Amino acid sequence: MTSEIYNYNNDIKFDVNLTLVKKAHSNSFLYNLSEQLGLIGGKKYKYSSHLGCISANLILLHLNRIGEFVYYSRDNNFYRSIARYNPRKISIRKIKKIIELLIEHKFIDHRKGRFVKHDRELSYRSRIRPTSKFLIFMKKYFVKRQHIFRLGSDVIILKNSKKYVEDYTDDEYTSRIRDDCLTYNNNLDSTKISLLRNKQVKNYLNEKNIDFKNKSYQRIFNRDFKQGGRFYGPWWLGIPSELRQYITINNNKTAEYDYSSLIIHQIYSEIGLNYFEENTYSDDPYLLKGVPDTERKINKAVIQIGLNCEDLDSLNKALLSQYKKGKLIGNKPKKKEIEKRLNIFKEMNPKISDYVFSKCALRFQYQDSEIARKIIQRCSRYLIPVLSVHDSFIVEETNSNFIIDTMNNAIKDSGLTSIPLIK
Numbered sequence: 001m002t003s004e005i006y007n008y009n010n011d012i013k014f015d016v017n018l019t020l021v022k023k024a025h026s027n028s029f030l031y032n033l034s035e036q037l038g039l040i041g042g043k044k045y046k047y048s049s050h051l052g053c054i055s056a057n058l059i060l061l062h063l064n065r066i067g068e069f070v071y072y073s074r075d076n077n078f079y080r081s082i083a084r085y086n087p088r089k090i091s092i093r094k095i096k097k098i099i100e101l102l103i104e105h106k107f108i109d110h111r112k113g114r115f116v117k118h119d120r121e122l123s124y125r126s127r128i129r130p131t132s133k134f135l136i137f138m139k140k141y142f143v144k145r146q147h148i149f150r151l152g153s154d155v156i157i158l159k160n161s162k163k164y165v166e167d168y169t170d171d172e173y174t175s176r177i178r179d180d181c182l183t184y185n186n187n188l189d190s191t192k193i194s195l196l197r198n199k200q201v202k203n204y205l206n207e208k209n210i211d212f213k214n215k216s217y218q219r220i221f222n223r224d225f226k227q228g229g230r231f232y233g234p235w236w237l238g239i240p241s242e243l244r245q246y247i248t249i250n251n252n253k254t255a256e257y258d259y260s261s262l263i264i265h266q267i268y269s270e271i272g273l274n275y276f277e278e279n280t281y282s283d284d285p286y287l288l289k290g291v292p293d294t295e296r297k298i299n300k301a302v303i304q305i306g307l308n309c310e311d312l313d314s315l316n317k318a319l320l321s322q323y324k325k326g327k328l329i330g331n332k333p334k335k336k337e338i339e340k341r342l343n344i345f346k347e348m349n350p351k352i353s354d355y356v357f358s359k360c361a362l363r364f365q366y367q368d369s370e371i372a373r374k375i376i377q378r379c380s381r382y383l384i385p386v387l388s389v390h391d392s393f394i395v396e397e398t399n400s401n402f403i404i405d406t407m408n409n410a411i412k413d414s415g416l417t418s419i420p421l422i423k
Contacts, residue, residue: 008124010208012064014072016079016090017151018056019049020143029141030055036137037101050094056148058108058130059138063145066209069111069127077164084154085165099128107134155181157220159228173225177373181219181231184376188215191385193236196246204243210235217388219369227362229369231388247394249385255400257407258392259368259420261285263307266364267352268418275418279349283421288344301328302341308361312339315357367414374410379403 020026030052034044039051057070073079076092102108113126130138156178158166168174193215195201214235222228236247247254259265261275264285268275275285286300287293305318316335322328333341346353372388379386379395384402387394395403407422 008071008127011067011069011071011127012061014057014070015150016053016086016088017153018060019052019088019149019151020056020059020147021149023147025142025144026147029138029143032141033107033137036107037098037105039101047094047098049088050090050098053088053090054095054098054102054128058128058134059143060145060148062130062135062138063148064209064211066211069109069129071113071125071127073125074113077162080165080167082165082167084167085157087151087153102128102134106131107137154178155185155216155218157218158225159220159222161223168225177219180373180377181217183380185216187380187383187385188217188234188387191215192248192250193234193385193387194248194251195239195243196248198246201243201246204239208239210239221366222362226366229366230390231369231372234387236387236394237389244389244394247387249387249394249396252396252398254387254394255397255403256389256392256394257400257403257422258389259407259411260423262368262391262420263304263361263364264349264352265416265418265420266367267307267355267360269416271351272417273351278351281348285345285349288341289348290344291341298328298330298333299341299345302333302338303345303356304361306342306345306356308359310357310359312342312357315342371410371414374413375403375406378406378410 020030030048031044033055034040034048034051037051039047061067061070072095074092074096079086079090079092079095081089081091099108099110103110107130108128109131111127113124115123156174158168160166170178194212195210212235214233217231217233219229220232236244244256245254261284265275268278276283279285281287281289284296286296286303288295288299291299301319301322302315305322306315309315309318312335316338319328319338320332323332342356346356368391372390372393375393376386376388379402382402384395384399386403393403393407404422411419
């Protein structure tokens with residue numbers, strides 16, 4: 001197995017909230033699997049939650065045909081016993097024990113992860129997948145999709161500076177935004193959201209799998225409830241932007257509208273200025289003097305990442321990651337070229353040049369996430385399905401005028417002095 005050439009990007013994340021429901025077939029499956037693994041007597045009950053969780057992940061991997069492996073972390077920080085995120089108190093110690101037994105009895109294939117301290121791009125997590133022995137055992141006890149259940153996990157997530165989940169005390173704000181997010185998810189659950197099957201989409205699906213059942217959002221905050229807060233989760237956030245034009249809602253063609261260069265207008269607004277009055281070169285801040293317009297996408301990445309990191313080295317590393325993940329194509333600009341483009345941006349926008357390398361993006365993400373929440377609320381009141389992709393919104397074409405009007409009102413209510421164009 002170690003000699004295989006393998007694309008880790010296709011694998012799926014281990015879900016601590018998956019389990020098997022307590023019904024005859026799944027109970028028999030888990031009881032007999034425990035016996036096969038030598039988990040008898042008190043051990044059977046000690047490890048039952050963990051065996052059920054691992055089994056549910058393996059079964060769902062097989063049924064969905066998405067990825068070849070389930071990847072999991074061996075870092076205990078990912079399994080903190082915080083009820084809102086980990087209601088079954090799954091721990092890495094017990095996961096390791098179950099996985100060792102499943103390997104020993106040839107129920108799973110295991111791919112050990114590795115950690116490269118100075119290059120996260122070369123690091124990857126450990127992985128598991130069911131063997132034919134596991135699948136035969138599953139079919140013997142007639143375990144099917146209806147036996148898999150996902151326990152409710154909080155849709156409002158707080159992460160610390162190391163990106164580990166943190167607990168928090170609920171207040172009026174967190175209760176309100178949780179209710180908003182749950183209402184949004186309930187509305188989307190009854191909405192049919194898919195992709196037109198043209199050549200471009202089919203080519204993508206030949207290489208990547210999409211879980212079209214994944215339509216639920218979570219809001220993820222960073223350090224406190226004034227940073228981050230964007231909506232993440234559904235499948236349409238994970239596809240390339242050029243494929244979003246083929247999304248259908250209830251079998252109807254859609255249109256996508258976004259706030260053009262929103263973070264630049266947010267920065268100008270913070271100092272009480274208007275971008276269009278200060279920079280007369282172009283309506284688009286990502287078109288730079290002396291740089292071909294065809295380089296706009298790369299310019300945008302350089303500038304946006306530059307606003308959210310601390311120096312040129314971290315910018316260069318983050319940009320390289322974008323190329324490796326396929327989010328940017330072509331040749332990555334050399335470090336000197338990246339610095340040159342940043343300097344052009346600062347010369348064209350001298351009054352906000354100090355924001356480069358200030359790590360300010362999370363603060364502005366909170367503001368745009370609240371704008372998104374207000375747009376989603378208004379769409380919900382009028383029973384109009386809307387798909388949020390951070391600062392852009394996808395609706396059925398017939399609702400184009402409604403969403404443009406809603407976006408204009410939301411941006412005015414936010415108090416910005418520099419108003420972005422809607423495109």
